[in-house]
Amino acid sequence: MHHFAGDAPFETAGKLLEELRSRSLPLHERRPYVEILAGLELQRSYREAQPDPITRFTPLLEQLVERVGSNREAMLFSSPGRTELGGNHTDHNNGQVLCASVSLDTIAAVAPRQDAVIRLASEGFAQPFELSCGDTKPRAEERETPTALIKGVTAALHEAGWTVGGFDAEVASAVTPGSGLSSSAAFEMLIAGIHNRLFNHDAIDPVTMAQAGRRAENEWFGKPCGLMDQLACAHGGIIAIDFADPQTPRIKPIEAGLAAGGHVLCIAHPGGDHAELTHDYAAVPNEMQAIARELGGTTLRDVTAEEVLQQLEPLRRRHGDRAALRALHFFDENQRVAQQYDALARGDSDAYLRAVRKSGISSWTLLQNYAPTGETQNQPIALAVALTERLGGESAVARVHGGGFAGSVQAYVPANRFDSYLGEMARVFGEGSVVPLQIRSWGPIRVA
Numbered sequence: 001m002h003h004f005a006g007d008a009p010f011e012t013a014g015k016l017l018e019e020l021r022s023r024s025l026p027l028h029e030r031r032p033y034v035e036i037l038a039g040l041e042l043q044r045s046y047r048e049a050q051p052d053p054i055t056r057f058t059p060l061l062e063q064l065v066e067r068v069g070s071n072r073e074a075m076l077f078s079s080p081g082r083t084e085l086g087g088n089h090t091d092h093n094n095g096q097v098l099c100a101s102v103s104l105d106t107i108a109a110v111a112p113r114q115d116a117v118i119r120l121a122s123e124g125f126a127q128p129f130e131l132s133c134g135d136t137k138p139r140a141e142e143r144e145t146p147t148a149l150i151k152g153v154t155a156a157l158h159e160a161g162w163t164v165g166g167f168d169a170e171v172a173s174a175v176t177p178g179s180g181l182s183s184s185a186a187f188e189m190l191i192a193g194i195h196n197r198l199f200n201h202d203a204i205d206p207v208t209m210a211q212a213g214r215r216a217e218n219e220w221f222g223k224p225c226g227l228m229d230q231l232a233c234a235h236g237g238i239i240a241i242d243f244a245d246p247q248t249p250r251i252k253p254i255e256a257g258l259a260a261g262g263h264v265l266c267i268a269h270p271g272g273d274h275a276e277l278t279h280d281y282a283a284v285p286n287e288m289q290a291i292a293r294e295l296g297g298t299t300l301r302d303v304t305a306e307e308v309l310q311q312l313e314p315l316r317r318r319h320g321d322r323a324a325l326r327a328l329h330f331f332d333e334n335q336r337v338a339q340q341y342d343a344l345a346r347g348d349s350d351a352y353l354r355a356v357r358k359s360g361i362s363s364w365t366l367l368q369n370y371a372p373t374g375e376t377q378n379q380p381i382a383l384a385v386a387l388t389e390r391l392g393g394e395s396a397v398a399r400v401h402g403g404g405f406a407g408s409v410q411a412y413v414p415a416n417r418f419d420s421y422l423g424e425m426a427r428v429f430g431e432g433s434v435v436p437l438q439i440r441s442w443g444p445i446r447v448a
Contacts, residue, residue, distance in 0.1 A: 057076050060171070072111040080104070081104045081185075083100055084098075084099050086355065090243075093299040094243045096241065100237065102438065104435070107174075108170060110194055120168075148221040153188050156216060162199075180407050181267065192444065239251050239252065239254070240341045259343070260412055262349075263396075266435060269409075271406075291315055353397050387425065388411045392413040
């Protein structure tokens with residue numbers, strides 16, 4: 001989390017709420033480093049499709065004041081979602097990824113407490129979640145709930161030697177579950193960011209916060225995941241991550257921004273149910289690692305494409321053609337991450353988009369995560385990719401986003417075709433099926 005110039009806290013939640021209601025709080029003057037809530041930058045980052053962030057924060061503060069009173073100190077926080085720009089299904093085999101935080105965020109109004117109790121209310125849930133920082137043992141009945149994530153992040157930070165403490169919070173999110181933008185990681189980094197600011201003077205580094213989020217998902221929530229989502233949300237901006245050593249991943253930020261050559265970056269949600277897909281998701285790393293073990297490694301990062309090709313006949317006989325194809329995807333995709341990074345660094349949008357297109361083709365033909373195994377009737381990801389390239393013209397590019405099989409598609413659509421693209425995709429997949437994205441420079445931050 002970043003420090004801000006002159007950021008003495010408002011004395012009370014009531015005072016902050018009064019300022020927001022009157023719209024007299026010049027956030028861009030008080031927080032000159034915060035691009036997502038600053039003057040004209042606000043419109044650029046949130047775009048017109050997003051409500052004004054002051055409007056979003058006001059009801060949270062009202063709810064906080066109603067719950068804890070107007071005389072408590074209060075702060076406003078924001079934590080971003082993330083998008084995967086390159087490296088589809090490479091992280092779990094110690095590969096490389098290219099990812100970025102986005103302007104869609106999870107926000108909170110927060111009041112510190114004097115005790116060790118965390119009480120968090122979130123939209124969509126009838127009752128607040130309440131726990132003690134001293135009672136963070138994983139519990140079976142709390143698996144797959146927000147309580148598990150709050151507990152896990154808090155416990156992991158404490159076990160890493162950081163101070164944790166109590167607070168009241170009202171939370172809302174524009175990173176909806178199932179959006180492919182990692183609502184869980186955005187929420188985890190929000191909790192980590194609150195602990196960081198309230199109790200650690202912003203001293204916790206992004207990797208530590210990300211590792212706490214991953215542990216929360218793996219050990220408390222009960223979902224196996226890598227570290228990419230949390231790192232992208234925690235770090236902010238565009239970053240390349242090399243997981244050669246997954247305990248100490250190498251991070252290379254890109255200062256140049258996203259060179260998309262007049263295209264609008266967006267996420268399309270064509271539908272599809274993630275339920276019953278656990279086997280499909282698990283088969284990808286399992287098959288890749290089976291190939292690696294046959295060649296004396298643990299993951300594909302331990303072997304080479306040449307070794308796979310040399311041993312292709314026994315490999316396909318023992319593990320099948322799909323496992324061999326997925327291994328070849330890994331090696332090609334790993335190289336594409338470096339190509340995309342270099343293209344962005346030099347501002348070469350054509351080279352960047354060519355690599356994105358090749359990534360999509362590889363995921364479709366080699367990785368084979370555009371539809372569940374054996375599914376012939378419902379293939380919304382494949383259909384959304386095909387429609388994007390037809391509706392957007394020759395320069396439009398689309399690829400599966402994230403895990404695949406169901407979920408979302410990442411698309412780059414020429415700006416002069418974007419409005420018609422929105423309309424046609426809405427006609428096929430429903431209103432709101434396409435969401436434009438902006439890259440955000442900051443991870444979890446206190447904004448006021």
